[in-house]
Amino acid sequence: MNATDRTPADLLASALAADPGRPLVTFYDDATGERVELSVATFANWVAKTANLLQGDLSAGPGDRVALLLPAHWQTAVWLLACSSVGVLADLGGDPAAADVVVSGPDALDAARACRGERVALALRPLGGRFPRTPEGFTDYAVEVPGQGDRFVPFTPVDPEEPALIVAGREFSGAEVAERALAEAPSLDLTGPGSRLLSGLSYDTWEGVSAGLYAPLATGGSVVLCRNLDRLDEDALAKRIESERVTAVRR
Template identity: 75%
Template structure:
């Protein structure tokens, strides 16, 4: 990746320029049997659409704080990069009552209602499906995002030295996030072509790094597994082989 990249959105742009067709995120939900593979180009398109939703329809911008109440999921990864593209600070598992807006999965809707700002709900159904009945007081992400533009340009430049992520009580600027991601990638020996299998939740830096940021910083890809405990040891080894996994964190 480019040494000049200072935000996660920069890392994604570099990945797109280098090889848009290669896989970036392969997602498994072992409770439902879902498998989704997103190339760099497809992932970046989802990020652009989500950033346009965030900046346009939700009127979010630099300095705003978003409480992200989502599990390790490919759509969670999209939101993390979309927020970076706009300059919105993501608070992982943050208090919705103190946030400017909240993004929630189906299991945290009651907590998310404490947010006085915009609320977005994700059904987390296979293929990005919508809720059968939209939750009251929330925008259904699967309904709103398809019509958004495929290209994104921020209204204001994103400051690499502004807060980008709060996780586990630690606040990181965008530049610090990129630096830590590169450091983690180096410690694990990740390089272009590496395939990292992660079964960690997105509720810690370790989970976010292994499941998204370190592979992105290294030009590698991630096999992100939710509900990995549902998988037998034999089935896990078969997945490691079939997905050509080079590193695993479970």
């Protein structure tokens, strides 16, 4: 984290400038066998495309609320950084009826229909695959995002002191997210570049989203983000820790 990093989007920009080729997010789904590894550059490209979709096609901007009805997943991490890039408030598990935009996984589509604004559906299929048939009333993220621009510039500069994240009912500004992630990194055994944290925590608490994204990003480390980690026995988990060169575990 540099002195000029005031938001999560700033943290990503610094990571991209420092070492674009290093791993940032490695995702496992132990219910499907999926493994995806995203370098800083690849992750940042997904973030830029998603931010362009959010700002351009969905007309979202500072002051708007985006309800994210998504599990701990690499695409959720992308959406969190895209929201930070645009300057909208990302509400993890928030009320769709109170949101300007809702972004939903396949298991929350019925709840997401309460949103009167734009609705985006994520199939959460391997390799970012699309729905076989787009859910009625939704935009399929996997269909729309590939054609978006690879560079993003916000229409309005993002104010680090404005609300940026709600998780477990608590609101944080962009500056608070960045500062708290860095301050709490030592308690997660993140010691700086090269640190690699395996997290099986969900994204419905600050601890989960910090361990699963923000703290590794703030310290120049990386995260091995595991969904359905309880499907692994201890021997399989030990093998993953070894093969992924994990330096810290939270589950």
